[in-house]
Amino acid sequence: MSAADLPDFGAEPESSMARMVEIFDVRPDPVVPARYLGDSDGGTRRVVDGSQILGQSIVAAAKALPGRTVRTAHALFVSAADPDIPLDFTVTPIKTGRSFASATVTVRQELKVRTSCTVLLDNPQPDLIRSDEPAGLPVAGPDDAVPAAALPLPGREVRIVGSTDINDPGEVGPPVVDAWLRYDEVPARDELHRAVLAHFTGHLGISTALRPHPGIGTAQAHHTLSTAPMGISVTFHDPVKWDGWLRYHHEATYVGAGTAYIRGQVSTEGGRLIASFTQDAMIRAFDPGPVTEMPSEARL
Structure with a gap:
C-alpha cells in the first residue's frame, strides 16, 4: 500500500489561543455525572502545562456547580501529564451553601492522578468596601x-x-x-x-x-x-x-x-x-x- 492509499486522519490542530479556549471548555461525560473530558496542547514538548489543567479545572467546577462564580482555585501538579492522552476531570462537591460552594477536581489520565485542585465558588456581592491598587x-x-x-x-x-x-x-x-x-x-x-x-x-x-x-x-x-x-x-x-x-x-x-x-x-x-x-x-x-x-x- 502506498502513502496515497492510507486514510487521511487530518493533521494535529496548530497551537493557537483559539485552540486553547476550546481546550479549556471541557466536555461533560455523557455517562458519568460530574465528570468532564478534555484534550491538551503540549506545543513542541511532551508535557502539559499545569496552568492549562488549572484552567480546565476551573471550567469543570463551574459547569458542575452552575449559578456560582469561581473565586479561588488551588492546584497541585502531582505528576506530569502526557498531551497525547485525554484528561478526565472528576468534580466532587465538598459543601454547597447558600453563598459559598467548594469542590475538589481530580484530574486523571488512564486512572493515574495528574493534578488535584480545590475550588471555592460563591455568588458575587456588591461592594461594602473596596481597595484594589496593584x-x-x-x-x-x-x-x-x-x-x-x-x-x-x-x-x-x-x-x-x-x-x-x-x-x-x-x-x-x-x-x-x-x-x-x-x-x-x-x-x-x-x-x-x-x-x-x-x-x-x-x-x-x-x-x-x-x-x-x-x-x-x-x-x-x-x-x-x-x-x-x-x-x-x-x-x-x-x-x-x-x-x-x-x-x-x-x-x-x-x-x-x-x-x-x-x-x-x-x-x-x-x-x-x-x-x-x-x-x-x-x-x-x-x-x-x-x-x-x-x-x-x-x-x-
Whole structure:
C-alpha cells in the first residue's frame, strides 16, 4: 500500500489561543455525572502545562456547580501529564451553601492522578468596601515593553518590561518581572474568562526566580536544570473583565532548597486589580545518577 492509499486522519490542530479556549471548555461525560473530558496542547514538548489543567479545572467546577462564580482555585501538579492522552476531570462537591460552594477536581489520565485542585465558588456581592491598587507601580506600559519572542502563541501578544530575552542565563536583573498580554479575542463566558486569566500564571514564575542569578536561566530548563511548577493558586477579584492589555506582575520572594515561591497580580492597563496568584516551583540540577567508585589508579 502506498502513502496515497492510507486514510487521511487530518493533521494535529496548530497551537493557537483559539485552540486553547476550546481546550479549556471541557466536555461533560455523557455517562458519568460530574465528570468532564478534555484534550491538551503540549506545543513542541511532551508535557502539559499545569496552568492549562488549572484552567480546565476551573471550567469543570463551574459547569458542575452552575449559578456560582469561581473565586479561588488551588492546584497541585502531582505528576506530569502526557498531551497525547485525554484528561478526565472528576468534580466532587465538598459543601454547597447558600453563598459559598467548594469542590475538589481530580484530574486523571488512564486512572493515574495528574493534578488535584480545590475550588471555592460563591455568588458575587456588591461592594461594602473596596481597595484594589496593584503592587509594583509605576511600571512601563506595553508600548515601552519588549515583545517576547520566546512565548509565541497565535492570538496572544506578550511583551516584557526591561527584558530582551527572559530565558537568557546571561540576562541578570531583580527577581521581578512585569509582562503585558493582549488577546485577539476574549471568550464571552465568565468561566472561560477565568481559565484564560489563570493560564498565564504558570509561564514566567520560574524565569522570575532565576533572573538574579548569573549563568542560570530558563533556556537551560529540561537540559541542565530540572524545573517545573508544582502548584499554582489563583484568586479572582470580581469583576473579571477587561478590554485591551493585561499586566502580570511577578515577584520571587524566596528561592532555595530546590524550590521557589513566586507571588503575582493581574491588573488591567487602567490599573484595576482583577486577580492574584502564587506559584510553588521546583528548581534543581539534574540527578547525575548513582556514584560509582573510581578505580584505585584514578584516585591518585
